[in-house]
Amino acid sequence: CFCELKGTIDDCSCNVDTVDFYNNVKIYPRLKSLLTNNYFRFYKTNLHNECPFWKDVEFQCAMKFCHVKPCKEQDIPLGLKGEEPHLKYIKETQTIDCSEDLNKELGFLNKSISEKVHKELKRWSEHDDAQDNFCILDDHHEGAEYVDLLLNPERFTGYQGKSAHRIWETIYLENCFKLQDSKSRSSFTSLIDSHSLRDVCLEERVFYRMVSGLHTSINIHLCANYLQPEKNSLEFASPNGVWGPNLKEFKRRFSPETTEGQGDHWLRNLYFAYIVELRAIAKVAQLLRNEEYYTGFDNEDKEVQLAVNDLLNVIESFPSHFDESIMFSGDSSKMKFEFREKFLNISRIMDCVGCDKCRLWGKLQTQGMGTALKILFSGKFEYDVDRSGFYVINGTKKQQFKLQRTEIVSLFNAFGRLSNSIHSLELFRNQLR
Numbered sequence: 001c002f003c004e005l006k007g008t009i010d011d012c013s014c015n016v017d018t019v020d021f022y023n024n025v026k027i028y029p030r031l032k033s034l035l036t037n038n039y040f041r042f043y044k045t046n047l048h049n050e051c052p053f054w055k056d057v058e059f060q061c062a063m064k065f066c067h068v069k070p071c072k073e074q075d076i077p078l079g080l081k082g083e084e085p086h087l088k089y090i091k092e093t094q095t096i097d098c099s100e101d102l103n104k105e106l107g108f109l110n111k112s113i114s115e116k117v118h119k120e121l122k123r124w125s126e127h128d129d130a131q132d133n134f135c136i137l138d139d140h141h142e143g144a145e146y147v148d149l150l151l152n153p154e155r156f157t158g159y160q161g162k163s164a165h166r167i168w169e170t171i172y173l174e175n176c177f178k179l180q181d182s183k184s185r186s187s188f189t190s191l192i193d194s195h196s197l198r199d200v201c202l203e204e205r206v207f208y209r210m211v212s213g214l215h216t217s218i219n220i221h222l223c224a225n226y227l228q229p230e231k232n233s234l235e236f237a238s239p240n241g242v243w244g245p246n247l248k249e250f251k252r253r254f255s256p257e258t259t260e261g262q263g264d265h266w267l268r269n270l271y272f273a274y275i276v277e278l279r280a281i282a283k284v285a286q287l288l289r290n291e292e293y294y295t296g297f298d299n300e301d302k303e304v305q306l307a308v309n310d311l312l313n314v315i316e317s318f319p320s321h322f323d324e325s326i327m328f329s330g331d332s333s334k335m336k337f338e339f340r341e342k343f344l345n346i347s348r349i350m351d352c353v354g355c356d357k358c359r360l361w362g363k364l365q366t367q368g369m370g371t372a373l374k375i376l377f378s379g380k381f382e383y384d385v386d387r388s389g390f391y392v393i394n395g396t397k398k399q400q401f402k403l404q405r406t407e408i409v410s411l412f413n414a415f416g417r418l419s420n421s422i423h424s425l426e427l428f429r430n431q432l433r
């Protein structure tokens with residue numbers, strides 16, 4: 001079978017079989033269950049941002065199934081509606097300060113001033129953090145809304161043709177380093193081949209492999225969750241449709257005959273993206289263990305902490321992690337800058353996707369990938385932290401750089417998507433045997 005991959009994955013010393021075993025037996029079941037929890041299923045984003053690159057975004061929702069169902073206000077956990085735990089803490093301590101103040105009016109004034117100062121400080125620290133970001137985070141922007149990911153699963157939407165190709169083409173041609181040089185060729189698809197990658201440096205290959213791995217993952221999902229062909233009609237009787245794997249579609253997208261031999265290489269890129277995100281999570285494992293996963297429901301929050309800890313133990317025991325220290329060695333600040341700028345652009349392009357559900361999952365997965373890249377390459381997560389989130393450098397205790405909730409949610413969900421794709425691949429393999 002063409003999807004029976006063997007040997008090591010390019011640019012890392014990891015074996016395909018090891019990933020299959022670890023993922024399908026240990027990681028996938030844990031992640032699947034973890035991601036159903038409130039902390040991870042509600043994702044805040046703005047799906048109505050204008051496309052910054054072109055005005056004529058073609059909306060191509062061929063089916064009603066590609067619309068994003070809005071979240072009911074009462075379903076969103078109270079803790080996610082603005083009460084972050086550290087704010088709760090600040091409010092509590094402020095109340096104590098104010099109660100010590102005998103002049104009530106002055107106390108109120110102090111409180112509102114300190115809230116203002118706190119807000120301003122928070123804004124500045126967010127601004128500073130953003131300098132290290134590899135993707136756009138729009139959850140604090142006007143118009144951002146919570147979406148329930150479980151209500152809106154990633155699957156076949158019928159988004160295709162010119163609009164979808166324009167996005168992939170822009171991603172590969174404008175943003176994938178050397179591929180730009182070959183713009184004059186008639187079809188962008190013909191230049192994205194494994195041969196042209198041999199001549200480029202490691203950083204450029206890593207960048208391309210990450211994007212291509214994401215592309216593979218999205219396309220595997222739509223094959224694994226296809227509207228059943230014989231009932232593929234807009235008038236289909238079941239309001240929610242009947243979904244399942246479509247082997248023919250999978251073969252069309254990945255077999256050597258239909259992809260000029262590139263399918264194998266694209267599938268391997270999925271494994272590569274998986275290994276990179278796995279390493280990013282392992283790198284900040286202690287930081288993630290220290291998180292409260294606050295939703296306002298104490299029992300659920302504690303269960304999530306335990307489940308995350310259990311998953312992190314498995315992830316840390318993975319035998320051959322990606323070694324990010326081999327990248328950007330020497331004087332490579334320009335290359336790093338470009339790498340970050342290009343990835344930021346890819347996250348901006350997601351606002352040009354002409355299908356709501358594809359846009360939602362595209363944004364989530366590029367944010368997750370961007371968070372992984374920030375962990376690996378921003379230089380802010382290089383030291384092991386203790387259980388209180390501090391590390392010691394040159395005798396000075398310093399607080400670890402924190403991840404925002406949106407970053408944690410997108411990182412885990414993006415990794416969950418890659419994990420799900422590798423698991424689906426096994427199911428397709430079994431059907432083809």
Ligand code: FAD
Pocket residue numbers: 154155156157158159160161164165167168189190192211212213215216217218219222266267350353357358359361362
């Ligand atoms: P495409 O997938 O559009 O690919 C274009 C060309 O790129 C191919 O002809 C091939 O030469 C090359 N290529 C293909 N795969 C790879 C790879 N892995 N690496 C490198 N090159 C490759 N559709 C849905 O049904 N559901 C979704 O949720 C969904 N989400 C999407 C999210 C985004 C951000 C985008 C841009 C598209 C999404 N789509 C989704 C559309 C889907 O990805 C395809 O674009 C569409 O199904 C048309 O497929 P295609 O066969 O024309 O080739």
